[in-house]
Amino acid sequence: MILDLNFLRSYGLTKYKMFNILLKRLNKNIFIFDFRKFELMISKKDIRPELNLSSLTPDENFQNKVLRPILKLQHDILILTFKNWCIKLKVKLSDIKKDNFREFLDKSFSKNIVIRNLILGIIIGQFTSDEFLEYQKNASEYNRRIFTMAKQRLFDSFDEIKKDGNS
Structure with a gap:
């Protein structure tokens, strides 16, 4: 048949x-x-989760239709990348308390270009050609949104990150 x-x-x-x-x-x-x-x-769009979020501006629309689904799809890779980065820097995740974790994330993202580029690569690598062209029009704003959402995802996954973090 x-x-x-x-x-x-x-x-x-x-x-x-x-x-x-x-x-x-x-x-x-x-x-x-x-x-x-x-x-x-x-296509890459077919494997992304569908999120029904309203948006007012084109930037919010791109965030809700493209960035959020990609971050959700790449969640496990994001966590593994962050844990691996901490291991390479010999950061003791077991010593960091949840109260200090957000500050640690903020410092990591602001001072370390390596983790920023890793996360950008994880997200941008999932763009289609049209999405990449849209991203290039306002890359600095979209980067800010990507890092904000990635930091929030990592913060919300603190227990998962710390669980296996023998670093």
């Missing part, structure tokens, strides 16, 4: 849901499918 993607689309299924259906069918060996064509249809 050959499964037609247009047939699945007519039911309003997202590419992610279609892919899950295809994987289930693959396990049952009941159809033939050319994955090379399917890979071309999945």
